[in-house]
Amino acid sequence: MPLLEVSDLHTSFSTDDGVVRAVDGVSFTVDRGQVLGIVGESGCGKSVTMLSIMRLLSARQSQTTGSVTFDGEDLLAASTKGMQKIRGKEIAMIFQDPMTSLNPVYRIGWQLAEAARLHNPGMSKAEAYDRAAEMLTAVGIPSPRERLANYPHEMSGGMRQRVMIAMALTNDPKLLIADEPTTALDVTTQAQILELIRKLRTEFDSAIVFITHDMGVVAELCDDVVVMYAGKVVERGTVTELFRNPQHPYTWGLLGSLPGRNLRSKRLYSIPGSPPSLLHPPSGCRFAKRCAHVMEVCLTEEPILGGMANDPHLVACHLAPEVRNDKTNQFPEVLA
Amino acid sequence: MLRYTIRRVLWGVLVIVAVSLAVFVLFGPVLRARSDLSPARIYAGKNPSDAQIAQVEENLGLDKPVVQQYGNMIYRLVWGPSDAEKERLCPGATEERCQELVGRLGRSYAKQRSVDSLIGERIGVTVSLSLVAAVMWLTISIPIGILSAIRPRSVFDRITVTGVLIGQSLPIYYFGLLALYFLTYKYKIFPQGGYEQLSFTDPWPWLSHLILPASTLALQFTALYVRLVRGGMMDAMGEDYVRTARAKGAGERRTIFRHALRNAMLPIVTIFGLDLGILLGGAILTEATFGLRGVGQLSVEAASSLDVPLTGGVVLFAAVLIVGANIVVDLAYAIIDPRIRLS
Numbered sequence: 001m002p003l004l005e006v007s008d009l010h011t012s013f014s015t016d017d018g019v020v021r022a023v024d025g026v027s028f029t030v031d032r033g034q035v036l037g038i039v040g041e042s043g044c045g046k047s048v049t050m051l052s053i054m055r056l057l058s059a060r061q062s063q064t065t066g067s068v069t070f071d072g073e074d075l076l077a078a079s080t081k082g083m084q085k086i087r088g089k090e091i092a093m094i095f096q097d098p099m100t101s102l103n104p105v106y107r108i109g110w111q112l113a114e115a116a117r118l119h120n121p122g123m124s125k126a127e128a129y130d131r132a133a134e135m136l137t138a139v140g141i142p143s144p145r146e147r148l149a150n151y152p153h154e155m156s157g158g159m160r161q162r163v164m165i166a167m168a169l170t171n172d173p174k175l176l177i178a179d180e181p182t183t184a185l186d187v188t189t190q191a192q193i194l195e196l197i198r199k200l201r202t203e204f205d206s207a208i209v210f211i212t213h214d215m216g217v218v219a220e221l222c223d224d225v226v227v228m229y230a231g232k233v234v235e236r237g238t239v240t241e242l243f244r245n246p247q248h249p250y251t252w253g254l255l256g257s258l259p260g261r262n263l264r265s266k267r268l269y270s271i272p273g274s275p276p277s278l279l280h281p282p283s284g285c286r287f288a289k290r291c292a293h294v295m296e297v298c299l300t301e302e303p304i305l306g307g308m309a310n311d312p313h314l315v316a317c318h319l320a321p322e323v324r325n326d327k328t329n330q331f332p333e334v335l336a
Numbered sequence: 337m338l339r340y341t342i343r344r345v346l347w348g349v350l351v352i353v354a355v356s357l358a359v360f361v362l363f364g365p366v367l368r369a370r371s372d373l374s375p376a377r378i379y380a381g382k383n384p385s386d387a388q389i390a391q392v393e394e395n396l397g398l399d400k401p402v403v404q405q406y407g408n409m410i411y412r413l414v415w416g417p418s419d420a421e422k423e424r425l426c427p428g429a430t431e432e433r434c435q436e437l438v439g440r441l442g443r444s445y446a447k448q449r450s451v452d453s454l455i456g457e458r459i460g461v462t463v464s465l466s467l468v469a470a471v472m473w474l475t476i477s478i479p480i481g482i483l484s485a486i487r488p489r490s491v492f493d494r495i496t497v498t499g500v501l502i503g504q505s506l507p508i509y510y511f512g513l514l515a516l517y518f519l520t521y522k523y524k525i526f527p528q529g530g531y532e533q534l535s536f537t538d539p540w541p542w543l544s545h546l547i548l549p550a551s552t553l554a555l556q557f558t559a560l561y562v563r564l565v566r567g568g569m570m571d572a573m574g575e576d577y578v579r580t581a582r583a584k585g586a587g588e589r590r591t592i593f594r595h596a597l598r599n600a601m602l603p604i605v606t607i608f609g610l611d612l613g614i615l616l617g618g619a620i621l622t623e624a625t626f627g628l629r630g631v632g633q634l635s636v637e638a639a640s641s642l643d644v645p646l647t648g649g650v651v652l653f654a655a656v657l658i659v660g661a662n663i664v665v666d667l668a669y670a671i672i673d674p675r676i677r678l679s
Binding site: 054056060080081084085086087088089092093095097100101102103104105107114115118119151153164167 | 489577579580583585586587598599672674675
């Protein structure tokens with residue numbers, strides 16, 4: 001049984017202009033200890049998917065349907081109290097912007113100790129602070145005891161993200177959701193944080209869902225990949241499969257825009273156009289308007305995520321398998 | 337922290353000096369040059385002779401050069417009235433009596449007493465009124481603001497927003513008069529205007545006289561503070577660290593009170609300190625409506641009787657309060673917001 005099973009998840013927001021379907025029928029699974037990457041450009045529903053799973057979206061403004069089963073428990077049906085026991089204990093989350101994710105008026109130690117004590121009611125203050133210092137050591141922060149007395153503004157962005165990671169791992173969660181944890185950091189710090197996550201992955205043995213728009217990070221870190229576009233999953237498979245034999249034209253675009261893959265051309269590839277409005281999504285395939293291989297059927301009929309029998313590599317595309325498997329389509333620049 | 341405090345206080349002193357200079361110039365040379373309102377003429381009674389006026393000018397020190405007059409004023413403000421001045425203005429009086437006649441802030445023409453003793457007499461009313469009103473508006477506006485912020489667009493929130501608009505639009509004298517008419521004259525629930533000294537054995541007479549005026553004064557501030565708290569809380573609830581708190585497993589109550597509220601209250605503390613400072617300088621409309629003889633009324637009396645030293649004295653007093661409130665607010669802010677570094 002997978003640790004997390006998401007099936008047919010829909011999340012919509014009511015706005016003054018109408019209903020925005022930010023997540024539209026997303027399904028995937030995460031096994032214990034596995035790292036799943038979710039990729040896609042900004043606004044494709046990656047973060048909303050994870051926030052829906054954690055039930056961190058305002059129930060007044062959003063609506064979530066489908067099913068989310070975590071460790072045998074239906075999260076969408078769990079009580080508020082039940083959800084609180086899961087958040088931070090079973091599933092922990094780190095966010096994109098460490099500069100704003102920590103509370104500015106409390107010391108680091110207080111915030112870390114809070115994470116420990118929320119889920120261990122019997123724990124004394126001293127024990128909670130011991131745990132906090134231990135966690136700071138684990139994420140590679142020197143002189144942790146002194147650091148506990150710091151306020152967030154006294155630390156750099158990379159340090160704060162380490163603190164966020166320490167906080168998330170305090171209760172040995174079974175699943176860690178990392179929502180673009182390196183996006184707001186500079187490049188050298190990004191590398192350090194990725195290295196840290198890779199190291200902690202073996203140490204803490206948590207499954208990780210890693211949200212990113214960086215295919216390079218996916219290649220380095222993940223076991224499986226889900227590619228999302230405009231609120232839908234367009235391709236899903238193992239990292240090796242997806243990089244060796246990408247099936248969806250959108251994935252081709254993502255891979256083509258990686259520096260290093262197409263050394264021969266001087267300019268990086270970019271997918272023309274921009275994603276459709278989720279307020280009035282087009283009928284048929286949502287990528288059709290930007291797709292170089294668009295056919296008539298793409299404009300009217302929505303492709304269904306599928307694959308060969310027993311093949312874990314799934315794609316939602318109307319193109320014939322021969323076209324999708326053609327290397328000149330998959331990596332046009334490389335072969336040019 | 338100590339250096340910051342010293343610097344803040346020095347700046348405050350500088351502001352007070354500037355205000356005192358403005359008061360002196362406006363109520364002294366400027367007033368005399370632009371009108372025929374010689375203070376000595378007001379003081380000397382009806383149809384005074386030139387000799388009487390000259391005598392009064394000498395008594396008040398108005399015959400001295402302007403710079404020396406200002407010097408005297410500052411000297412008096414800092415060290416109290418000089419022996420020579422005491423000799424001139426209260427010859428032969430006891431020390432106690434003399435204090436009532438001459439003080440640091442000068443002497444009222446019309447009331448023939450020191451501004452200090454006049455303010456001292458009235459400040460109790462103003463302080464009581466301001467503090468009771470402050471307690472009222474804070475205890476009402478903070479919970480309403482929070483409830484309204486965590487349920488935006490709910491029925492409660494909509495009622496609140498409408499109520500705030502009404503509260504802010506009602507002038508004090510209008511609401512005050514309505515309250516007086518219904519609750520005092522018609523139904524006799526509260527005593528008619530006036531003020532009772534606070535007695536700790538039986539505070540009720542004091543409080544019952546203050547309830548109506550304080551709630552009238554508090555109404556406007558409640559409306560304003562509901563808006564401030566609501567806005568601050570709504571912003572705070574949308575912050576990333578609130579999402580972090582929830583993701584940690586903190587309950588809704590803990591998230592609101594521990595994580596969001598403290599951040600939301602930071603700017604409100606500043607505004608509250610300043611508002612209180614201003615109020616202590618006199619709540620003119622409320623005091624007038626309810627016949628409370630506080631500092632606000634004193635300034636009205638001073639202005640309407642062309643009592644130049646009294647007006648100037650009250651202005652200076654209010655300036656000291658506001659500057660003092662500013663310093664207290666800045667220091668308090670530095671204590672409650674760790675991001676403010678004092679150096």
